[in-house]
Every structure is written in C-alpha cells, then in structure tokens.
Amino acid sequence: MINTSTDNVGLTTLGRLEKIDVREYWKREDSDFTPWLAETSNIQLLSEAIGIELEVEAQEKQVGPFRADILCKDTANDHWVLIENQLERTDHIHLGQLLTYAAGLNAVTIVWIAARFTEEHRAALDWLNEISNEDFNFFGLEIELWKIGKSAVAPKFNIISKPNDWSKSITGAAKSIQSDSLxxxxxxxxxxxxxxxxxxxxxxxxxxxxxxxxxxxxxxxxxxxxxxxxxxxxxxxxxxxxxxxxxxxxxxxxxxxxxxxxxxxxxxxxxxxxxxxxxxxxxxxxxxxxxxxxxxxxxxxxxxxxxxxxxxxxxxxxxxxxxxxxxxxxxxxxxxxxxxxxxxxxxx
Structure with missing residues (x-):
C-alpha cells in the first residue's frame, strides 16, 4: 500500500490573520486618516485598488458648501477625483455631500471610503453608476486593517461598488448610433x-x-x-x-x-x-x-x-x-x- 500521509516536515507554522479596528490606528479622520492616505505611498495603494493613477492636489479642499477630504487628479485624463473618508458606517450625510461634489463639477470620479457600507448605500452607488454618463464615476471602498501575530498592521481596500464601464460604453454607443454619428x-x-x-x-x-x-x-x-x-x-x-x-x-x-x-x-x-x-x-x-x-x-x-x-x-x-x-x-x-x-x- 502506498503511504499518502504527510508529516509536514520542514514546514513553518502558519500565522493567523487578526482584524484590527481602524479606530485603534486612526483616532480621527481629519488629523490621522486623511493625512495618512494623502501620502504618496498610501495613495498608491488606493490607485492600485481602483485602477486609477492618482496624484494628490489638495487636502480639505472647499467644494461648494463642503470640504472634500482629498482632491486628486486622474493623471490619465486630468479629471478630478474626490475622496471622502468615513471611519465608521456610511450615512446619508456623506452620501449627500458626494452628490453635491458631483453636481459642482463637469467630470469627476467620487471615491467614498468607509469602515463599513450599508446595503442601502452600496445600492445607491450602484444606481448612480448605472444612471450617470461616462463623465461621472462612483467608487465605494471599505478600509480594513490586518496583522499576523506581532507583525506591522497592513491596510486593505475592498471595493464594494464600482463603475460599470461596459454598460456606460454601450449607453454611449447607443446615443452615438441614435444621432447617426457612429x-x-x-x-x-x-x-x-x-x-x-x-x-x-x-x-x-x-x-x-x-x-x-x-x-x-x-x-x-x-x-x-x-x-x-x-x-x-x-x-x-x-x-x-x-x-x-x-x-x-x-x-x-x-x-x-x-x-x-x-x-x-x-x-x-x-x-x-x-x-x-x-x-x-x-x-x-x-x-x-x-x-x-x-x-x-x-x-x-x-x-x-x-x-x-x-x-x-x-x-x-x-x-x-x-x-x-x-x-x-x-x-x-x-x-x-x-x-x-x-x-x-x-x-x-
């Protein structure tokens, strides 16, 4: 009989992932999390998560009656990218601010980062992406912190909602065909x-x-x-x-x-x-x-x-x-x- 057992000889013990409360690391959004995210190496993590090369233009930038946490440029097309941070569960106030930002700009990508998204707010972003033309894009991301044993804490962005490029492309094509310009x-x-x-x-x-x-x-x-x-x-x-x-x-x-x-x-x-x-x-x-x-x-x-x-x-x-x-x-x-x-x- 062939012995199929494994003795795990030479294998190191695997660690266990431990989730950390984001508030343990960042006490405040404005003085802790936002400055951290605006650093070049950290905004690059967000860039990789959403597939957009971001360049920070300003922090706490006035946009209409509100102040956007971070204002960036999409370096591929020079369009604005506004980042709104919320180290807690999403709420209607922040959703309203996002809509105000979008209304004041001709072309913009909105990135809403929160500790947790409610199903209602995820659905709201999905709906906004569905009805908006290709000049407006909405991302929803949850920020998490993880560590293994005594290792350094590592951030992780999870995309909860993102633009549907395919549907927007089809919509744009339909409009072009309708106007006989395609x-x-x-x-x-x-x-x-x-x-x-x-x-x-x-x-x-x-x-x-x-x-x-x-x-x-x-x-x-x-x-x-x-x-x-x-x-x-x-x-x-x-x-x-x-x-x-x-x-x-x-x-x-x-x-x-x-x-x-x-x-x-x-x-x-x-x-x-x-x-x-x-x-x-x-x-x-x-x-x-x-x-x-x-x-x-x-x-x-x-x-x-x-x-x-x-x-x-x-x-x-x-x-x-x-x-x-x-x-x-x-x-x-x-x-x-x-x-x-x-x-x-x-x-x-």
Whole structure:
C-alpha cells in the first residue's frame, strides 16, 4: 500500500490573520486618516485598488458648501477625483455631500471610503453608476486593517461598488448610433482599442490602459498630471505623408505649462534615455503648441484585423519601455527648479 500521509516536515507554522479596528490606528479622520492616505505611498495603494493613477492636489479642499477630504487628479485624463473618508458606517450625510461634489463639477470620479457600507448605500452607488454618463464615476471602498501575530498592521481596500464601464460604453454607443454619428471608422477605432486593452492587460506589467473610446488614441497614466502616455492609431502615415498607409505610435506627451522646459531637460539626456530604451526616439518640441512629444512609430494597416495582435504587441512593448525609463524621472522632476540657463551646456 502506498503511504499518502504527510508529516509536514520542514514546514513553518502558519500565522493567523487578526482584524484590527481602524479606530485603534486612526483616532480621527481629519488629523490621522486623511493625512495618512494623502501620502504618496498610501495613495498608491488606493490607485492600485481602483485602477486609477492618482496624484494628490489638495487636502480639505472647499467644494461648494463642503470640504472634500482629498482632491486628486486622474493623471490619465486630468479629471478630478474626490475622496471622502468615513471611519465608521456610511450615512446619508456623506452620501449627500458626494452628490453635491458631483453636481459642482463637469467630470469627476467620487471615491467614498468607509469602515463599513450599508446595503442601502452600496445600492445607491450602484444606481448612480448605472444612471450617470461616462463623465461621472462612483467608487465605494471599505478600509480594513490586518496583522499576523506581532507583525506591522497592513491596510486593505475592498471595493464594494464600482463603475460599470461596459454598460456606460454601450449607453454611449447607443446615443452615438441614435444621432447617426457612429461611422465605420469610429467603430473600427473602438474595436481596435478594445482589443488592445485586452491584450495589454494580459501581457503588460506596467501600463494600465483606459477604457476604449471612439477616437484614434488612448491615454495611459504615467504617474503625474501634465505627463501622459499615448497609444496612437492614425490613418495618416507621417513618414510617407500619405493616407495610403497607416501608423501606430507609442508616445510620451508633455502637456504641462512648462512643457518646453521639461522637454529640454529630457532632451539633454537623449543618449542615456535612448540607450535604455534600446532604439532612437523621435523628439518633437512642437514650438507652435503648448505640448511636446517623445515617441516611436511603426507603419501598419489598421484595417487588417489579422495583424492587430502584432500591432498590439508592439504598442504594449514600446509603452512599457517608455513607462519604465520615464515614470521615475517624471515623478522626481522638480519643475520649479528648471530654467533655460540650467539646461545649457553638455548633454548629461
């Protein structure tokens, strides 16, 4: 007879998860939890939980008659993200404040963080996501604290309610069809980005594509407002100067009020950056515009759906590389210290 027993030889004893009352760690929302969450490393935890790259703009920011706990920017589209904290069970007062915030802004994502959500308030957020257009998004998250034995306490965000991107996309498409504005070209663009988004999620590690829209580009956050990665699918071939062939681009767009200084700062590091990237980059300062571009391009046939996997693989690889070499530099960049004189001299 074969002995199938196990003696657990060499195995260490597993610990037991212990849930900690959030009020034991954060006594007050305004002076303890909100400042903690606004720290870069902690707002990143929230970013990972909801899939939005957040940059803190202000704490205790006045919005209409109320003060939002934390005001952020979604670095992928520069839209506002308002965070409301409640270290207790959700209530109608906070729900009313969230609606007031949304009413005062043209496009906003509301993030409601609480120790516990009632079923009524979860259902209310689900309903708001269902009836709102794609400019308004509502998240509900429960914050928990856990530890094992004498280990440090670890936070955990659990999503209770989130936007239904699929239903909003369908609603938007229906409106477009109804107004006869959804052309074959627009349908192709949406299909292209839907397929790219799926490919990037399955094969990428760094980039987080946004939802597919009816346009020739997709924004991808790189961690700071004023800087964005773009995936471009254009029916105009810039190299051939012709519509007979198409092109795709993986691009860093600097769309900051000091875009030229930021561009010049990176251009001084061209040799080092291109060595890290593995090939030459195209540097376009766009002197007649407020933005600057750094990108690579490839000629393709966008109508050839059989080639989309190859195109999406190229875009994913190049965008991942751009993110890898620029993200850290962008986050550390002290823009206020840049000036024309500091950028003169030899390349670094």
């Amino acid at each position: 052309t074959d070209a627009k349908k192709l663009q949406h299909d292209y980005w839907s397929a790219f988004r799926q490919y990037a999620f399955e094969h990428g590690q760094r980039i987080q594509p946004t939802k597919a829209l009816y346009q020739n580009w997709m924004n991808i956050a790189i961690g700071r407002s004023g800087f964005i990665l773009n995936a471009i699918a254009s029916t105009w071939n810039s190299q051939l100067q012709s519509y007979a062939s198409h092109e795709i681009r993986a691009m860093l767009k600097i769309d900051h009020n000091q875009a030229q200084l930021c561009f010049d700062f990176f251009h001084k590091q061209q040799k080092q950056l291109e060595a890290e990237f593995g090939e030459a980059l195209i540097w376009d300062s766009l002197p007649d515009r407020k933005s600057c571009l750094i990108y690579v391009r490839k000629s393709v046939d966008l109508n050839n759906r059989d080639d989309w996997d190859t195109q999406h693989a190229w875009l994913t690889q190049k965008l991942e590389k751009l993110h890898m070499i620029f993200s850290g530099r962008i986050k550390k960049l002290d823009i206020d210290s840049l000036d024309s004189e500091s950028l003169t001299g030899e390349e670094v």
